[in-house]
Amino acid sequence: MFCGKIIVRNFANMNFKMQIDPITDEQKKLARYAKAMGHPVRAYVLDLLANQSCCYSGDLTEVLPIAKSTLSQHLKELKDAGLIQGQTEAPKIKYCVNKENWEEAQKLFKKHLGL
Amino acid sequence: MFCGKIIVRNFANMNFKMQIDPITDEQKKLARYAKAMGHPVRAYVLDLLANQSCCYSGDLTEVLPIAKSTLSQHLKELKDAGLIQGQTEAPKIKYCVNKENWEEAQKLFKKHLGL
DNA sequence: CTTGTTGTTCGTAGTTTTGCGAAATACGAA
DNA sequence: TTCGTATTTCGCAAAACTACGAACAACAAG
Numbered sequence A, B: 001m002f003c004g005k006i007i008v009r010n011f012a013n014m015n016f017k018m019q020i021d022p023i024t025d026e027q028k029k030l031a032r033y034a035k036a037m038g039h040p041v042r043a044y045v046l047d048l049l050a051n052q053s054c055c056y057s058g059d060l061t062e063v064l065p066i067a068k069s070t071l072s073q074h075l076k077e078l079k080d081a082g083l084i085q086g087q088t089e090a091p092k093i094k095y096c097v098n099k100e101n102w103e104e105a106q107k108l109f110k111k112h113l114g115l
Numbered sequence C: 001c002t003t004g005t006t007g008t009t010c011g012t013a014g015t016t017t018t019g020c021g022a023a024a025t026a027c028g029a030a
Numbered sequence D: 001t002t003c004g005t006a007t008t009t010c011g012c013a014a015a016a017c018t019a020c021g022a023a024c025a026a027c028a029a030g
Helices: A025-037 A040-051 A057-063 A068-080 A099-112 B025-037 B040-051 B057-063 B068-080 B099-112
Strands: A005-011 A014-020 A084-089 A092-097 B005-011 B014-020 B084-089 B092-097
Touching: A025 A040, A025 A068, A025 A099, A025 B025, A025 B040, A040 A068, A040 A084, A040 A092, A040 B025, A040 B099, A057 A068, A057 A092, A068 A084, A099 B040, B025 B040, B025 B068, B025 B099, B040 B068, B040 B084, B040 B092, B057 B068, B057 B092, B068 B084
Parallel strands: none
Antiparallel strands: A005 A014, A084 A092, B005 B014, B084 B092
């Protein structure tokens, strides 16, 4: 998603295209992570994976009141945001937090929430 | 939004309705706050109000590359989530963080992100 | 009371999210 | 290879989100 102002100025026969976006990359990243956490199911899953350990999709389906396919989409959402990762242990898939990005998220929230 | 399992059991001629929801209230609150922060514009506004001071809607419109009406909706979203509040200084409206809820959000993120 | 300034609300449009069940996929085991 | 298990992908529908401009509301100032 684009969130910037495009300003075009002409000097003589030169063309300048300058994008002035008051929203920083950090704020955009923060928003991306926040969005991923912005659903009860996903907040629950993250909580579980962060404070505890890895788990299988099936473990979650047993506990959560949603269809398997719906859970799968939430996991995909978290994966796309970079907060978790899944490794195949056929026929299961073990999900864990993506340490690197999780730490980045921690840093961002810490900074922007003034913690 | 409901995220729980409804389990109904019958004992003799008594009816039990029990809601078993693995997702805690804290996780739901966290998700609510995170959702509100989950857009670049809103992340920007929160950053501004939290790290700096209050500001008027007009101040933001000058800087942000979105229509007034769109900004107004984002501010409403933040207000509905409880993260900011607005007080009339006619004909302007001054927006500030809602201190009480902001602190709750800080606490929740701190706890659930393991900070 | 009229005007100008500041924001919100409304109507509309297109996109994304959320959710489900059914079908498809992946893969070890028999 | 065929079967069973675990999970994803597909197709669909309803709801929510994002965004805009036009119209409206609030109110101080003249």
